[in-house]
Amino acid sequence: MHEEVIMSGTGGQGIMIMGQILAHAAMTEGRHVVWFPSYGPEARGGTADCTVIVSTDEIGSPISAHPDTLVGMHQFLFNRYQPIVKIGGRLIVNTSLIDPATVRTDCDVVMVPANVLAEEIGNVRAANMVMLGVYVASTGVVSVESVLASLPEVFPSHRHKLIPLNESALRKGAELVRG
Amino acid sequence: MGKRILMKGNEAVVHGAIAAQCRAFFGYPITPQNEVPEYMSKCMPEVGGVFLQAESEIAAINMVYGAACVGVRAMTSSSSPGISLKMEGISYIAGAQLPCVIVNVQRGGPGLGNIAPAQSDYFQAVKGGGHGDYKLLTIAPWSVQEMFEHAALAFDLADRYRNPAMILSDAIVGQMLEPIEIPDCVDTDIPAKPWATTGASGRSRNILTSLYIVPEDLERINLKIQAKYAAASLREVRYQEFDVEDADLVLVAYGSTARICRTSMTMARKKGLKVGLFRPISLFPFPSARLAELARLGKQFLTVEMSAGQMVEDVRLAVNGVSTVDFYGRLGGMVPGPVEILDQAGLSLERMHPKSYTVGARFGMVGSGE
Numbered sequence: 376m377h378e379e380v381i382m383s384g385t386g387g388q389g390i391m392i393m394g395q396i397l398a399h400a401a402m403t404e405g406r407h408v409v410w411f412p413s414y415g416p417e418a419r420g421g422t423a424d425c426t427v428i429v430s431t432d433e434i435g436s437p438i439s440a441h442p443d444t445l446v447g448m449h450q451f452l453f454n455r456y457q458p459i460v461k462i463g464g465r466l467i468v469n470t471s472l473i474d475p476a477t478v479r480t481d482c483d484v485v486m487v488p489a490n491v492l493a494e495e496i497g498n499v500r501a502a503n504m505v506m507l508g509v510y511v512a513s514t515g516v517v518s519v520e521s522v523l524a525s526l527p528e529v530f531p532s533h534r535h536k537l538i539p540l541n542e543s544a545l546r547k548g549a550e551l552v553r554g
Numbered sequence: 555m556g557k558r559i560l561m562k563g564n565e566a567v568v569h570g571a572i573a574a575q576c577r578a579f580f581g582y583p584i585t586p587q588n589e590v591p592e593y594m595s596k597c598m599p600e601v602g603g604v605f606l607q608a609e610s611e612i613a614a615i616n617m618v619y620g621a622a623c624v625g626v627r628a629m630t631s632s633s634s635p636g637i638s639l640k641m642e643g644i645s646y647i648a649g650a651q652l653p654c655v656i657v658n659v660q661r662g663g664p665g666l667g668n669i670a671p672a673q674s675d676y677f678q679a680v681k682g683g684g685h686g687d688y689k690l691l692t693i694a695p696w697s698v699q700e701m702f703e704h705a706a707l708a709f710d711l712a713d714r715y716r717n718p719a720m721i722l723s724d725a726i727v728g729q730m731l732e733p734i735e736i737p738d739c740v741d742t743d744i745p746a747k748p749w750a751t752t753g754a755s756g757r758s759r760n761i762l763t764s765l766y767i768v769p770e771d772l773e774r775i776n777l778k779i780q781a782k783y784a785a786a787s788l789r790e791v792r793y794q795e796f797d798v799e800d801a802d803l804v805l806v807a808y809g810s811t812a813r814i815c816r817t818s819m820t821m822a823r824k825k826g827l828k829v830g831l832f833r834p835i836s837l838f839p840f841p842s843a844r845l846a847e848l849a850r851l852g853k854q855f856l857t858v859e860m861s862a863g864q865m866v867e868d869v870r871l872a873v874n875g876v877s878t879v880d881f882y883g884r885l886g887g888m889v890p891g892p893v894e895i896l897d898q899a900g901l902s903l904e905r906m907h908p909k910s911y912t913v914g915a916r917f918g919m920v921g922s923g924e
Contacts, residue, residue, distance in 0.1 A: 395560075395731065402560050402733045410560075410731035416585070416669065435817030437730050437810065440891025 376406075376431045378516045379439035381456050382506075383424035384448030384469075386417050389503035393446070394425035396507060396529050400521035401429040409437040422452050429516050446510055447473050448489070448503065467510050469502065485513055485552070492547055501544035508548020519549045558733040563701040563723060564589035566734055567657055568597055570705030571629050573740040576655070577603035578628040580617035582610055582636060585669040586725040587659035590631040611636040615643030615656075622652040623762050625750030627709050631657035633725075634675050635666055637683075644718055645684030649764025651779065653712035655705070656690070657721045659728035662887030670887025671725035673809060676864035679722045680838040687776055689783055691719040691790065692837040694808040698732035706742045711790060713745050715782045722837060724860070726810035726889070783839075792835035793844060797823065801830030802910070803903050804848060806857040806869050808834050811890070815858055818895040827911070829899050837865070842872035849876040854906045856880045858895055860888070878906055 380397075384390045394410050401408040407430045415421030426439050444465040447453035450473045457479055460466060465483045468475065471490030478484055487509050489502040511522050522545060526538050561569075564587055571579075579598055581591040591607060598605035604621070608614035614630050621628035632640060637658045647654055660675050662668040677683075679692045691711040695704045704721050712719040751760050766772035796819060798804055805815040812833040822829035832848070832855075834841050849855075854877050857866040866881045873879050882898040884890045903911040 398731055399560050402558060408560075408731075408733065411726060412729055413670070434813075435820065436814040436892045437726055437732075438814065438889050438891065440893050 378429045378514060379442045380427050380444040380446060381424055381439060381442045382446040383452035383456050386414065386421045386423045387419040388448050390423040390448060391425055392529065393503045393507045394427045396522060396525050397427050399525040399529050400517040403525065404517055404521055406430060407432065407434050409434050411437045424452055444514060446506055448506060450474065467506060469506060485509055487551065493544055496543050496547060498540055501540055504541045504544035505548040508545040509552055512549035512552035558735055560731050561698055561734050562589055562729055562731050563698045564659065564728045565593045566698045566701040567705050567721065568593040569736060570702035572597050572601055574706035574709045574742045575744060576627040576629050576709065578621040578626045580606050580608050580614040580630050582608050582614050584633045584636045586661055586729050587631050587633045590657060611639035612643065615640035618654045619643055619647050622647060622654045623751045625747035625752060629655040633659045633661045634663050637675060641684035645686050645688060646764045647718050648688035649686060650762045651716040652762065653716055654718050655708045655712055656718060657723060660724040668887045671810060671860060671889055672887055673724055673811060673860040676861060679720050688779060689838050691715060691717055691786060692722050693835060694722045694837050695727055696809050696812050698730065699734045701727060702734055706740050710743050715786055717782060724810050787839040790836055791839050791841045793841040794833045794835060796831040798830035798832060798848065800828055801853060802828040802907055803899055804830045804832050804853045804855050806832045806855050808837060808865065811858050811860055814890060814892055815895055817892040818899060821892060821896050822899055827903060840868045845869060845872035849873040854878045856882060856899055856902045858890060859883045
């Protein structure tokens with residue numbers, strides 16, 4: 376098993392923590408894993424993406440030139456990374472901020488109105504966890520349970536009050552895939 | 555060994571340094587190494603050490619100079635533009651023959667450049683950087699685990715040769731998260747420091763300086779410093795090889811680029827291309843003797859760097875015309891991908907071994923569905 380995913384969006388959408396939670400869950404399942412961030416100097420509104428590689432083997436390159444999956448949270452970086460996704464790869468698209476008409480058709484595409492779904496459970500800022508739930512349930516790279524168990528490990532203790540919201544967003548995303 | 559912890563390289567080097575009895579850190583913020591002072595500010599007080607955010611990089615390196623004088627294991631960290639600012643102080647520390655550790659989490663240059671990964675500070679690290687005939691004992695980690703382990707190695711080297719040591723990292727190794735295992739105790743060798751300026755009561759005065767007005771004196775000091783480098787060149791060469799024995803082409807790369815090359819090498823082997831990887835761990839002293847030996851065995855080389863071609867000069871000096879040394883580099887914060895390097899390896903093999911390799915060079919995976 377070897378999965379390379381790029382999670383991309385804009386500063387403030389929680390792109391980095393999505394990847395860190397996935398990386399932590401992969402580690403607890405005994406996988407090799409690398410997480411690598413890339414971002415502009417802006418705290419909000421700039422570009423933000425991270426690469427996560429999960430593998431049963433030791434990982435060489437920590438960067439992915441041709442990811443298996445792209446999780447797109449925002450149109451700008453989605454446009455940049457979409458062309459390098461492998462043919463037959465997977466695109467998980469936040470249709471709240473990405474125009475479905477711009478999405479490649481030679482990949483396995485999952486359309487998710489993540490901002491709308493996050494608002495339904497009470498906070499648009501949980502859109503990242505909705506997307507992570509969709510990602511995990513549709514790839515099976517790690518179990519949803521491992522991701523849920525990683526939340527208190529990755530969130531700093533002063534953010535633990537937000538765990539219930541993030542849990543329900545993750546479950547909502549996963550349920551969307553499972554139907 | 556302890557349990558696996560997910561950690562950034564920049565955090566691992568802090569834990570490594572503290573485990574190696576580093577008890578003084580002086581720094582100034584700059585991306586992509588800000589996690590180093592951040593974690594230092596948290597961890598140093600817990601062990602009774604000194605953390606100080608100086609008013610500038612220049613102040614920070616001179617505080618390291620002062621701390622090193624009293625025999626404390628002292629460290630600073632920065633990224634490329636900040637390391638340039640430290641150069642005067644580093645030269646003074648080397649001139650006064652003092653141990654310390656400097657971490658450079660390299661970013662794109664020249665000038666203010668950008669905050670993306672680069673390896674364009676190689677010359678500055680291994681050839682001196684500041685003024686005068688000195689060098690830094692330079693090591694290049696390629697994983698978060700090694701960011702931890704190289705901290706103790708760098709302090710041991712610095713103490714052994716009374717010379718500053720540099721951990722030459724980059725924005726990838728510094729910022730990536732990987733699981734690491736932190737051992738319960740770290741093997742480190744802190745020698746007695748009878749030269750330290752710890753108060754002269756009951757002994758003769760110790761003087762630490764880089765100022766020697768009389769040329770005969772300064773030449774004597776310089777010869778002593780050069781003798782240390784000659785000794786280090788015999789004892790402190792470190793490198794790692796992967797599938798070099800039967801290789802027609804050996805990739806030569808350090809740090810994060812070596813990680814990427816390792817993936818390229820695996821891809822090449824699957825396609826039947828005899829590609830190996832040689833990874834210098836110590837950049838000064840450079841593993842020249844082993845590269846010369848490989849050249850004599852008929853190996854050809856492709857050096858890959860995130861620079862316009864810096865380490866390749868040391869590879870060419872080592873090979874000394876005995877075989878071919880190609881170069882591939884990306885600049886300004888651009889990172890070469892595994893397939894991109896595989897393409898270059900194919901081109902080198904075709905050129906170097908036209909009879910054995912007519913592979914049609916390009917393996918680009920975009921559109922191939924692989």
